[in-house]
Amino acid sequence: MANIIDVAVADDRWEDELVDASHGCRRAAEATLTAIGMERAGGFEVSIVLSDDRMVQGLNRKFRGIDKTTNVLSFPAEAKGTPRSRQQPLGDVVLAFQTVLAEAKAQGKSFSDHATHLVVHGVLHLLGRDHQMDGDAEAMEALEVQILRRLDVANPYRVSDPA
Numbered sequence: 001m002a003n004i005i006d007v008a009v010a011d012d013r014w015e016d017e018l019v020d021a022s023h024g025c026r027r028a029a030e031a032t033l034t035a036i037g038m039e040r041a042g043g044f045e046v047s048i049v050l051s052d053d054r055m056v057q058g059l060n061r062k063f064r065g066i067d068k069t070t071n072v073l074s075f076p077a078e079a080k081g082t083p084r085s086r087q088q089p090l091g092d093v094v095l096a097f098q099t100v101l102a103e104a105k106a107q108g109k110s111f112s113d114h115a116t117h118l119v120v121h122g123v124l125h126l127l128g129r130d131h132q133m134d135g136d137a138e139a140m141e142a143l144e145v146q147i148l149r150r151l152d153v154a155n156p157y158r159v160s161d162p163a
Contacts (some may be wrong), residue, residue, distance in 0.1 A: 002043070003029075003033055003043065003044045003045070003046070004044070004045040004046070004087050005025070005026040005029045005045075005046050005048065006039070006045065006046070006047045006048065007021070007022040007025045007026060007047075007048045007049075007050065008047070008048070008049045008050070009021060009022065009050045010049055010050060010052070010055065011051055012095045013052075013097050014050040014097055017097075017101065017125075018111065018115065020107040021050055021115075022050075024112065024115065024119075025048045025050070025115075025119050026048075026068075027116075027151065028116045028119035028120050028123070028147075028151060029048065029093075029119055029120075029123050031120070031147050031150055031151050032119075032120050032123040032124060032127075033046075033123070033151070035143065035146060035147045036127065037097055043084055043087050043088055044087065044088050044090050045087040045088065045089045045090065046089075046090050046091065046093065046123060046126065047061075047089075047091070047092040047093070048092070048093045048094075048119060048122075049092065049093070050082075050095055050097065050156040051094055051095065051096060051097065052071075052096060052097045052098060053069040053096045053097065053098040053099055054055065055094070055096070056070060056094055056099070057069040057071060057136070058098035059073055059094060060073060063075070068125060069096050069098075069099050070096065070099065071095065071096055071099045071100050071103055071118055072093060072094065072095050072096070072100075072118040072119075072121060073093070073094045073121045074091060074092070074093050074094075074122045074125035074126050075091050075092045075093075075094075075126075076090065076091040076125070076126045076128070076162060077089040077090055077091040077126075078095070083126045086145070090123075090126040091126040093119060093123060093125075093126065094122075094124075095115065095118055095119070095120030097123070100114055100115055100118060100139050107156075108133075109137060109154075109156065113148075113153045113154065113156070114155050114156070116148065116151055117144065117147075117148060117153060117156045119130060120144050120147050120148060120151075121136075121140075121144060124140060124143065124144065129143065143155055144156070144157075145157065147150050150156040
């Protein structure tokens with residue numbers, strides 16, 4: 001059974017900024033599942049929403065009690081012992097357009113590369129990866145760098161020397 005990566009473009013600026021934003025998100029999510037061996041299990045469903053700061057701030061306030069926007073939020077699906085004869089939902093990843101764009105500019109990255117990184121980051125959260133503790137953060141970042149390399153995206157954590 002193949003994975004289903006569902007992408008909803010809730011803010012048209014994503015499509016204005018990226019050529020086929022939906023395809024890029026699907027590619028990043030699939031690469032993440034493949035990197036940790038989930039493609040062999042197959043049958044997983046991930047939902048990605050390309051939204052804006054206002055929506056993400058509202059979700060952040062409602063579900064995390066933090067009244068500000070952020071670049072990406074992940075909402076893992078609750079395991080309910082669903083039968084394996086259908087797709088198993090992993091959860092939802094929601095990205096905030098304005099924040100992602102501002103961060104990409106501030107960090108000197110392409111919007112596409114930064115968005116790809118955040119999709120990878122969000123899907124890893126759906127799979128239980130975290131970065132709250134230093135050791136966990138290092139392991140998650142190393143995995144992100146490995147996945148991004150397969151997608152021809154430079155290491156987002158590399159600090160470049162000023163010219």
